[in-house]
Amino acid sequence: MDISAMSWDLSPQEAVNLQRELAGRVSFRPLPKRFDILAASDIAYAKEKNRLVAVIVTFRWPDLEPVEAVHVISPVRFPYIPGLLSFREVPALLEAYELLRLPPDVMLCDGQGIAHPRRLGLASHLGLCLAIPTVGCAKKRLCGIHGPLELRRGFDVPLVMNGEIVGCVLCSRDGVKPLFISPGHLSDLETSRELVRRCLGRFRIPEPLRQAHHLATRLREQLTTRA
DNA sequence: GCGACAG
């Protein structure tokens, strides 16, 4: 199957079948010890106009100095269905990716990696399409179970699915709701968690994702405020 | 049948 020529106009059932097939192609390995560019992606929706803004921002690693930011605005053509988020967001992110002048070495995604019912969350799906390492960083749990977590910055507990550890639940700041970290593609449990830890600033959301989210929101405003 | 349910 040729991922680059993939059709994105699928029925939910076809999407599920595709996920089952693609999940077997996800691979795991430690993220590179050293690399130059980290990317973070996010999407904002202009509900009224049925359009979305896909944003990718890149940073130098490990200092996190901004490098470039790109975005695309495109129509929403797949409904939100828990477990099928990637079919709604990945197509636009692939378009945005083409606009980057400097290809990133790793991408942080706003959603799950393999912590997914069929082990193919947004981060895994996107990483597979781009053939680059990705890490999933979600604000809520999709599936899996975990024990109690002490709400102190840096603390984490394993996220378990069917007896297997698929990620971790990480407290990014004292007293806040935890993040759900899982490997996307070409990454692993430990290096994914450490990458996110190194991206933590003074807010709950890791700084790169937070900036991508800010830009997406700002662009959505323009879309709503203008003609 | 009854919840749970990324963004």
Add this chain to the structure above:
DNA sequence: ATCTTGTCGC
């Protein structure tokens, strides 16, 4: 995610 007002806290 989006919509939406005031409000509690550092």
